[in-house]
Amino acid sequence: MKILLLYFSGTGNTWWLCQRFKELAEERGAEVALASIEELWSEGMRSIVDRWRESDTVGVAYPVHSSDAPPLLYRFLDGAKDILGGEGDGPEDAFVLTTMQSFSGDGALMLRPMLSDLGLELRVSRDFRMSPNTGVPLLTFNPLRDPEFEEQMAKTLEELEGTVGLVLQGKMMRKVQYGSFGRFHGWLQRAGPKWKDRTWRYFGAHPDRCTLCLLCVEQCPMGAIVQEGEGLRWTPECTDCFRCYNFCPERAITVKGLAMSGRHRQHTYFRDRGFPPD
Numbered sequence: 001m002k003i004l005l006l007y008f009s010g011t012g013n014t015w016w017l018c019q020r021f022k023e024l025a026e027e028r029g030a031e032v033a034l035a036s037i038e039e040l041w042s043e044g045m046r047s048i049v050d051r052w053r054e055s056d057t058v059g060v061a062y063p064v065h066s067s068d069a070p071p072l073l074y075r076f077l078d079g080a081k082d083i084l085g086g087e088g089d090g091p092e093d094a095f096v097l098t099t100m101q102s103f104s105g106d107g108a109l110m111l112r113p114m115l116s117d118l119g120l121e122l123r124v125s126r127d128f129r130m131s132p133n134t135g136v137p138l139l140t141f142n143p144l145r146d147p148e149f150e151e152q153m154a155k156t157l158e159e160l161e162g163t164v165g166l167v168l169q170g171k172m173m174r175k176v177q178y179g180s181f182g183r184f185h186g187w188l189q190r191a192g193p194k195w196k197d198r199t200w201r202y203f204g205a206h207p208d209r210c211t212l213c214l215l216c217v218e219q220c221p222m223g224a225i226v227q228e229g230e231g232l233r234w235t236p237e238c239t240d241c242f243r244c245y246n247f248c249p250e251r252a253i254t255v256k257g258l259a260m261s262g263r264h265r266q267h268t269y270f271r272d273r274g275f276p277p278d
């Protein structure tokens with residue numbers, strides 16, 4: 001089976017999951033091409049037209065953001081309609097993998113109508129729980145510490161193995177976490193105030209900590225951070241993926257004026273393994 005797996009990852013979890021998906025599926029004889037949506041978005045989608053046409057199934061993977069897919073996914077699939085929608089002899093099946101901290105509800109089903117517009121039937125969807133990668137002032141969570149982190153990864157891998165089997169066997173399994181309660185709660189989260197519309201206003205750079213290394217500017221998938229003199233400005237293009245915040249080497253990015261304190265942790269597990277790529 002030939003699989004094209006398109007993914008977006010803010011802080012590395014979804015990237016890691018997709019790499020493991022590829023390994024597990026290839027061990028079972030499938031051929032998996034991974035494509036980063038942020039790269040396709042900036043460099044052009046035409047490069048995947050052939051891959052798309054050759055594939056038996058297309059996977060889409062993303063981090064759950066407020067029981068929804070990040071805006072980049074919607075923009076990408078909307079743009080893909082013109083380029084890939086008319087490929088009559090292309091794939092007919094799709095699957096969705098998401099990563100989340102704890103609750104997704106029906107967040108893995110949000111792209112179903114857009115996939116359908118591309119002629120794809122969503123057959124398998126599954127959320128995978130993973131550790132958050134960063135601690136944020138005013139919020140209670142922090143990355144898991146070892147060995148809980150390793151235990152969570154092992155559990156996720158086990159679940160992924162099952163999902164790879166479903167995809168390769170062409171089975172149908174669209175999972176909604178907590179059934180109708182999950183759907184309702186997911187709807188509530190999507191109907192509520194949108195973090196992604198506001199967070200760019202909350203971000204800033206701590207004047208004493210920021211060294212103007214510009215790593216955050218280079219790594220932002222949306223080109224949403226601009227340098228202004230000796231400072232940085234976040235713009236409305238920001239879609240709240242937290243990559244800049246997570247990977248700033250000086251812990252200099254502030255949220256509502258607050259920078260990370262000693263009790264906040266920053267997980268660089270993925271950076272040490274090549275994410276985000278240079």
Ligand SMILES: Cc1cc2nc3c(=O)[nH]c(=O)nc-3n(C[C@H](O)[C@H](O)[C@H](O)COP(=O)(O)O)c2cc1C
Nearest residue numbers: 009010011012013014063066067099100101102103
């Ligand atoms: C803006 C935003 C909203 C989020 N919303 C949810 C959510 O509704 N439920 C959840 O379980 N996790 C939520 N998370 C956590 C991420 O889904 C989770 O950490 C994910 O694995 C990150 O993947 P990535 O490292 O590939 O970006 C949210 C994270 C961000 C940045």
Ligand code: SF4
Nearest residue numbers: 210211213214216248
């Ligand atoms: S990555 Fe951190 S230190 Fe470097 S420019 Fe951005 S905010 Fe400043």
Ligand code: SF4
Nearest residue numbers: 220238239241242244
């Ligand atoms: S500014 Fe930061 S949080 Fe916003 S899209 Fe860019 S990397 Fe993500």
